[in-house]
Amino acid sequence: xxxxxxxxxxxxxKKYLWSTDHKVIxxxxxxxGMAMALLGGFFAYGxxxxxxxPDHSVPGLGLITPGKYNALVTMHGSIMIFWVAMPxxxxxxxxxxxPLMVGCDDMAFPRINRLSYQVFLLSILVLLASFxxxxxxxxxxxxxxxxxxxSGAYNLTPIGATLWLVAVALEFVAFLMGGINxxxxxxxSRAPGMKMYDIPILVWMIILANVIFMASVGPLIAGAIxxxxxxxxxxGFYDPTRGGDPxxxxxxxxxxxxxxxxxxxxxAMGIVAEIIxxxxxxxxxxxxxxxxxxWAVGFLSFVVWAHHQFVAGIDPRMANIFSITTLLISIxxxxxxxxxxxxxxxxxxxxxxxxxxxxxxVVEFLIGGVTGIFLGSSGTDxxxxxxxFLIAHFHxxxxxxAIIATFAGITFWYPKMFGRMLNxxxxxxxxxxxxxxxxxxxIPLFITGIAGDQRRVYNYALFAEQSRPELxxxxxxxxxxxxxxxxFQLIFLFxxxxxxxxxxxxxxxxxxxxxxxxxxxxxxxxxxxAEMPTVYRGPYEYGLPGHAEDFVPQNVxx
Amino acid sequence: MSATAKPxxxxxxxxxxxxxxxxxxxxxxxxxxIFGGLLAAYVMHRIGHxxxxxxxxxTNTWAGAFNTFxxxxxSLCAVLAHKAADARDGPRAAKLLRLTSLGGLIFLCVKGxxxxxxxxxxxxxxxxxxxxFYYTLAGLHGLHVLAGMIIMLIVSADAxxxxxxxxxxxxxxxxxxxxxxxxxxxxxxYIAR
Amino acid sequence: MTTEAQTHAHVDHTxxxxxxxxxxxxxxxxxAGSMTHIREVVLVAAFGVAVVKAYLVAKNFMHITVEKRxxxxxxxxxxxxxxxxxxxxxxxxxxxSGLHWTNPSANQAERSAAGAKRE
Numbered sequence: 001x002x003x004x005x006x007x008x009x010x011x012x013x014k015k016y017l018w019s020t021d022h023k024v025i026x027x028x029x030x031x032x033g034m035a036m037a038l039l040g041g042f043f044a045y046g047x048x049x050x051x052x053x054p055d056h057s058v059p060g061l062g063l064i065t066p067g068k069y070n071a072l073v074t075m076h077g078s079i080m081i082f083w084v085a086m087p088x089x090x091x092x093x094x095x096x097x098x099p100l101m102v103g104c105d106d107m108a109f110p111r112i113n114r115l116s117y118q119v120f121l122l123s124i125l126v127l128l129a130s131f132x133x134x135x136x137x138x139x140x141x142x143x144x145x146x147x148x149x150x151s152g153a154y155n156l157t158p159i160g161a162t163l164w165l166v167a168v169a170l171e172f173v174a175f176l177m178g179g180i181n182x183x184x185x186x187x188x189s190r191a192p193g194m195k196m197y198d199i200p201i202l203v204w205m206i207i208l209a210n211v212i213f214m215a216s217v218g219p220l221i222a223g224a225i226x227x228x229x230x231x232x233x234x235x236g237f238y239d240p241t242r243g244g245d246p247x248x249x250x251x252x253x254x255x256x257x258x259x260x261x262x263x264x265x266x267x268a269m270g271i272v273a274e275i276i277x278x279x280x281x282x283x284x285x286x287x288x289x290x291x292x293x294x295w296a297v298g299f300l301s302f303v304v305w306a307h308h309q310f311v312a313g314i315d316p317r318m319a320n321i322f323s324i325t326t327l328l329i330s331i332x333x334x335x336x337x338x339x340x341x342x343x344x345x346x347x348x349x350x351x352x353x354x355x356x357x358x359x360x361x362v363v364e365f366l367i368g369g370v371t372g373i374f375l376g377s378s379g380t381d382x383x384x385x386x387x388x389f390l391i392a393h394f395h396x397x398x399x400x401x402a403i404i405a406t407f408a409g410i411t412f413w414y415p416k417m418f419g420r421m422l423n424x425x426x427x428x429x430x431x432x433x434x435x436x437x438x439x440x441x442x443i444p445l446f447i448t449g450i451a452g453d454q455r456r457v458y459n460y461a462l463f464a465e466q467s468r469p470e471l472x473x474x475x476x477x478x479x480x481x482x483x484x485x486x487x488f489q490l491i492f493l494f495x496x497x498x499x500x501x502x503x504x505x506x507x508x509x510x511x512x513x514x515x516x517x518x519x520x521x522x523x524x525x526x527x528x529x530a531e532m533p534t535v536y537r538g539p540y541e542y543g544l545p546g547h548a549e550d551f552v553p554q555n556v557x558x
Numbered sequence: 559m560s561a562t563a564k565p566x567x568x569x570x571x572x573x574x575x576x577x578x579x580x581x582x583x584x585x586x587x588x589x590x591x592i593f594g595g596l597l598a599a600y601v602m603h604r605i606g607h608x609x610x611x612x613x614x615x616x617t618n619t620w621a622g623a624f625n626t627f628x629x630x631x632x633s634l635c636a637v638l639a640h641k642a643a644d645a646r647d648g649p650r651a652a653k654l655l656r657l658t659s660l661g662g663l664i665f666l667c668v669k670g671x672x673x674x675x676x677x678x679x680x681x682x683x684x685x686x687x688x689x690x691f692y693y694t695l696a697g698l699h700g701l702h703v704l705a706g707m708i709i710m711l712i713v714s715a716d717a718x719x720x721x722x723x724x725x726x727x728x729x730x731x732x733x734x735x736x737x738x739x740x741x742x743x744x745x746x747x748y749i750a751r
Numbered sequence: 752m753t754t755e756a757q758t759h760a761h762v763d764h765t766x767x768x769x770x771x772x773x774x775x776x777x778x779x780x781x782x783a784g785s786m787t788h789i790r791e792v793v794l795v796a797a798f799g800v801a802v803v804k805a806y807l808v809a810k811n812f813m814h815i816t817v818e819k820r821x822x823x824x825x826x827x828x829x830x831x832x833x834x835x836x837x838x839x840x841x842x843x844x845x846x847x848s849g850l851h852w853t854n855p856s857a858n859q860a861e862r863s864a865a866g867a868k869r870e
Contacts, residue, residue: 573819574819575818575819575822583818583822583825583826586826587825587826587829590826590829590830590833591829591832591833594829594830594832594833594836595833595836597833598833598836598837598840599840599844601837602837602840602841602844602845603844603845605841605845606844606845606846606847606857607857607860607861608861608864609860609861609863609864609865611864612864619782619785623778623782626778627775627778630771630774630775630778630804631771633771633808633812634767634768634770634771634812636812637767637811637812638767641767730812731813734808734809734812734813735813737808738804738805738808738809741801741804741805741808742801742805744781744801745781745797745798745800745801749781749782749784749785749793749796749797750785750793750794750797750798
């Protein structure tokens with residue numbers, strides 16, 4: 001069956017800015033997400049410079065006042081989660097890979113796909129606009145608790161607060177549209193012969209992430225409307241003196257906020273799964289178990305949210321319940337990690353750059369997960385909440401998700417996307433230059449956190465009981481490590497752009513992978529498959545005895 | 559890609575449900591949690607604030623009941639449109655969809671009248687807990703009615719030419735969902751206050 | 752596809768006007784019930800009727816019972832999440848005092864309304 005799409009070559013504008021081709025939309029999301037990552041990283045540089053060298057003017061930002069500090073941390077957190085992790089892990093990889101991996105020519109609804117990027121871009125424009133309004137960008141933390149976020153008199157960034165809220169709401173709409181499109185495509189548009197358990201794990205993970213997102217964001221959209229009205233229309237939804245309750249926002253936010261972390265985690269784990277299978281030349285150990293644990297995580301993620309609110313004054317009986325569920329959820333995640341390790345065992349391991357990133361993910365995420373136990377138990381959390389221990393914990397989970405898994409995915413699928421190989425040597429230098437400084441940034445923060453350093457404080461010198469100059473060297477070490485980590489990203493950027501033209505030509509399947517996206521040219525043409533494939537087997541048939549090659553692609557007849 | 563050329567991805571059906579209807583069900587699922595979240599927030603506040611009964615007594619039950627009748631009737635038109643579309647009678651389906659839209663318009667006009675009198679009586683969005691929720695709930699619902707009407711008119715334009723008839727059922731499903739939300743809003747805001 | 756044919760067959764047999772008439776009758780019942788001002792009657796008339804109406808619309812107009820089974824399950828799961836949300840949040844939002852805190856404005860509002868009612 002040949003594709004239905006025969007048409008004249010479109011002009012530049014239509015090809016790159018108005019395209020409905022899922023691969024072009026994927027690139028739009030990827031490049032936008034990468035640009036926002038630079039911005040988010042720059043903001044981290046800003047506030048870490050203040051923390052490492054308090055009250056010194058920061059090159060490129062000037063003196064960091066309390067208001068500026070609050071805006072920097074708020075923007076860093078918001079940007080990294082909503083405008084880097086989600087667009088890159090879900091929208092970029094999902095858009096590029098899902099139609100290819102399930103064997104069809106595009107998403108089920110290409111124009112909705114295009115619209116989703118346009119709404120996403122609008123959300124970024126709204127966010128960037130907030131940098132230029134009176135008062136500057138929102139400074140009430142990415143969690144936006146009222147009354148701070150509801151009252152301009154408190155947050156001192158009234159216009160920024162509303163613009164931020166609108167930007168987040170638009171981002172939600174974009175991802176609802178995109179996510180539902182992906183889900184319908186994966187459910188309906190699969191190649192003939194691709195049954196449920198023949199679908200690559202990454203596709204499953206992205207779909208599950210989309211479903212989790214869709215089911216959890218609804219109450220927050222409701223809550224955001226209420227906050228918007230509190231900000232702009234003098235309502236009192238979150239004002240206890242007017243019949244409202246600030247805790248309601250917290251609950252609505254975290255009801256979404258906790259599933260959200262799994263929304264970004266699952267695609268990351270999916271990317272790692274794909275890479276491990278290819279570079280260990282071994283099928284995923286316990287494919288179905290990986291799915292079942294992912295579904296279990298997905299469901300459990302909806303009943304753990306109040307562990308973010310243990311010290312907020314919630315009903316203590318709730319704290320008991322949420323402690324138990326939170327500790328429970330560590331089990332399926334650990335199980336998934338064990339399955340990946342079991343996949344490696346006995347495999348023929350090739351330590352190419354993508355594999356280094358995938359293994360790095362497993363190691364670093366393990367640390368993040370284990371440190372979460374102390375925070376998930378309400379007793380210890382009373383001490384550790386909102387300290388740097390918490391910050392180090394969630395960076396040991398988020399950085400593997402948003403940075404390590406992203407680099408794993410980019411280095412793995414770059415040949416398919418751009419038709420060229422990235423430079424391996426530069427890739428390895430970039431890997432070590434990111435991983436080592438990353439640990440040097442956050443291990444000292446575990447220590448300062450346990451010692452009592454509170455988060456969201458721009459200068460400890462102003463608070464007598466918090467001012468512990470003996471810890472300052474740890475804070476400074478952390479900042480210097482960040483500078484190294486940021487510097488090494490230049491190597492990645494150079495490699496990425498230089499290899500566009502000067503990288504070795506990749507061919508269709510440089511990694512010798514068995515999934516469908518590697519059966520088409522690199523980069524794939526419009527319509528993807530010259531002839532629509534039929535699928536005969538699962539996605540990880542490596543090391544089959546009696547075959548000339550050590551892998552059999554999904555679309556090769558028996 | 560021309561406006562009507564669909565990708566193969568759109569025409570396949572691994573689940574047995576056509577892609578258009580499948581995406582409609584997912585949209586409805588996402589709307590359940592949006593309205594559900596807002597409704598849950600309202601209900602817990604309302605139960606915790608029995609003194610809101612006084613404010614709540616000022617909503618116009620007859621306007622609410624009439625609007626319920628209007629939406630139920632428009633849902634009837636929507637499902638009859640679906641039946642016509644299944645019989646491949648595009649022009650009849652289009653006519654019935656336009657009638658459904660008309661129902662939506664009547665609903666919004668009644669609501670407009672209702673709100674005008676409420677505001678004239680001094681009850682605005684910021685008049686207190688009950689009114690904030692009332693306007694937000696009914697307003698969000700009203701926006702969905704408006705969006706539904708617009709989409710419905712677009713679908714009926716195609717249907718009149720016997721094109722994209724599968725969309726008649728889909729916009730109907732969305733409309734029935736909007737009707738069901740109102741079926742619960744009506745008692746919450748107008749009778750069991 | 753068999754499913755589509757089954758759905759179409761079902762569509763043709765339902766008398767939609769009859770369903771509509773039942774829905775309108777139920778609407779009348781719910782309004783009438785609310786006018787009795789007996790709390791239990793009002794609640795049952797209001798919400799009991801709403802649930803029945805919603806079911807009738809879902810079954811007869813949306814054909815949800817003829818659809819693939821997982822579709823109504825998906826929608827019910829979404830509702831379940833809202834129930835979980837309510838269960839987790841209501842203990843905090845519905846109360847106006849706890850072990851170590853009170854909300855004086857809310858208590859005041861409740862008392863003055865109760866006082867006004869008595870007058």
